[in-house]
Amino acid sequence: MSAATHPAPLHTTCCIVGGGPAGMVLGLLLARAGIDVTVLEKHADFFRDFRGDTIHPATLEILHELGLLDAFLQVPHEKIVSMGLVIGDRTYPLVDLSQVPTTAKFIALMPQWDFLDFLAAQARHYPNFHLYMEHEVTGLLHENGKAGSRTIGVTAQTPSGPIAVHAPLTVGCDGRHATTTAAAHFDIIEQGVPIDVLWFRVSRLPTDPENALGYFNFGTACVLIDRQTYWQIAFLIRKGSFADIQAAGLDALRQRLARLVPFLTAPGPDGQSRIDEITDFAQLKLLTVQINHLLRWHAPGLLCIGDAAHAMSPVGGIGINIAIQDAVAAANILAKPLSVATMSRPVPQGTLAAVQGHRAFAVRLTQFFQAQAHRILIRALNNPGPFHAPAILRFLSNSPTLRRFVGRAIGLGVQPEHVHTPKA
DSSP: OOTTTSOOOEEOSEEEEOOSHHHHHHHHHHHHTTOOEEEEOSSSSSOOTTSOOEEOHHHHHHHHHTTOHHHHTTSOOEEESEEEEEETTEEEEEEEOTTOSSSSOSEEEOOHHHHHHHHHHHHTTSTTEEEESSOEEEEEEEGGGOTTSOEEEEEEEETTEEEEEEOSEEEEOOOTTOHHHHHHTOOEEEEOOOEEEEEEEEEOOTTSOSSOOEEEETTEEEEEEEOSSEEEEEEEEETTOHHHHHHHOHHHHHHHHHHHOGGGGSBOTTSSBGGGGOOOGGGOEEEOOOEEEESOOEETTEEEOGGGTOOOOSGGGOHHHHHHHHHHHHHHHHHHHHHTOBTTBOOOHHHHHHHHHHHHHHHHHHHHHHHHHHHHHHHHHTOOSOOOOOHHHHHHHTOHHHHHHHHHHHHHOSSOOOOOOOOO
16 A cells, blocks of 8 residues: 555654653643654544643642743633632632632633643644644554554554554543543453532623632532633533433423522523523533542553543543543653663663652542542532532631631642653
8 A cells, every 4th residue: 555554663762652641731731751752643623622721739830830821821811719609599619729829829710622722832842752643543553463562652543544653651631431441451340439510611701700619509510611612511410310310301301490590590692591502412521520539550662641530520621631630640750761661672661660659549539538529529510409518618708717728638639749850
């Protein structure tokens, strides 16, 4: 077959599978340290409507350490300094970020595609950074072609045909349905989750509340994410109940939303209630919520981080930030070994294990707290009557000190990471 259908193999020092937050941050940091890096992203662009929007103070601090924070804040975004829940007819302030010990004391609300475009633009300043879009990884390459032996790269499908990418180290950052973890036959430990999310949008008016809030009442719960011209709505449902919601019809869903968030019944640009903008179930995307983790994140020549290693719940909007913390830790640990790595002298297995050893506790503890939050959420969904705030939420809401403590916990996470890689 022609060269057009069989592109020449690529050779790189670190092949990163997936151009999400973990992959792009790891690629940027390694390229900045002088490592030849190739990132393979299966889509033609970064636009994915259901990607997370919340960039927490710990991540903003990483951008500050890289000298990129000022440029990043030029990208359109919203700032969240405090958060709360609306339960019944009362608002409970729960989170205060104003005293988080970081340069930026807020959560930046930015569509993830804008964030990834920003990271790609910064990484392209380094000639040893290579980003290939529409390169869908289809499998792993193994030493001597023997399955189960050391990973020496990947195979990928591209617009020009199949291609091989050879590398001493492959890093899987390809999300919760990762090709890398499946191809490596890694064991996944699932933790039961009682909720799923319906993801849809309605238009936003200038008179609407500024910050995203969670709403709970009458067996219904949702979170509103401010995207300037519209609200992105995460509507919580009991796991496996979407078919029942469809059977009940759109009118029933719209009535539940109107009862829960009354201000959405105000007329939109077309003069109709914004809830009436939901005209078809095709507008609703079902997001299956998972909490899981790999028993082992690594094998010879292969490391998985981010959602590929541990799927997080959307509770707290921290998934993107946990993935970025993984990437920073991985870069700190891997930069020096990669600077001398070759196909015949790969990164030692113990070094890959050190990445998991450094990050696993923080991930598991975060997932534990998310699981506890799920218990409160399912209690709200199972109560068709007026929902009353649990005592712990009322106590938290009345204590400015505790609200600042929660702000610090959410803003920084369990184990914030800092950039220690050199700039070559």
